[in-house]
Amino acid sequence: MSVSASSCAFDLDPFTSAIPKRVFVGNFDFDTSESELLVAFQVCGHIADVNIVRKSISDFYGFVTFASEQAAEDALRGKYDFFIRGRKLRIRRAFLKSPKSIFSDQAGSMQIPQLGWVPPVAPYACSLNGILASIGNLAIAAPYGK
Missing domain, CATH: 3.30.70.330 (RRM (RNA recognition motif) domain)
Incomplete structure (x- = not known):
């Protein structure tokens, strides 16, 4: 593929x-x-x-x-x-250079403005649709107790 x-x-x-x-x-x-x-x-x-x-x-x-x-x-x-x-x-x-090396902090986590921490996307997700699909698969939870 x-x-x-x-x-x-x-x-x-x-x-x-x-x-x-x-x-x-x-x-x-x-x-x-x-x-x-x-x-x-x-x-x-x-x-x-x-x-x-x-x-x-x-x-x-x-x-x-x-x-x-x-x-x-x-x-x-x-x-x-x-x-x-x-x-x-x-x-x-x-x-292909790892996506996490583009916007990574010292610990290797990705920091994307206004999105916060995002796990590294697969190397084949280089189209906007692929990136959005990867982000859409994240479970976003509210802070504990709220």
Whole structure:
């Protein structure tokens, strides 16, 4: 089962929240450019997008989105070895970031303005209808004694 493209940016597996055509890339040099990642991964097939996230000099990683799931699977299965600037790249399956990390407090509970605490929604509930359905399943109780 997957969410339709009209309600989400990606077709997601609701049980793993994996993004089928996207791979996570690590262990490259901080100065590596998106064009270098593009050239390295073109051997697998057509690439739709390359993105490098640089949070700090020691916290950076990238994502490569392929045009086909087969190309992404080829990269993940180790069919090719990827090296940039003498470093072997680490390739992993890309996953959707957990919804609780978007609006979470220190304890990991979600805080949504005017709704209060809400348990984390399933990763496939990325459409407004899915989120509202998840919220609608909550039992809202009045404070004790009132």
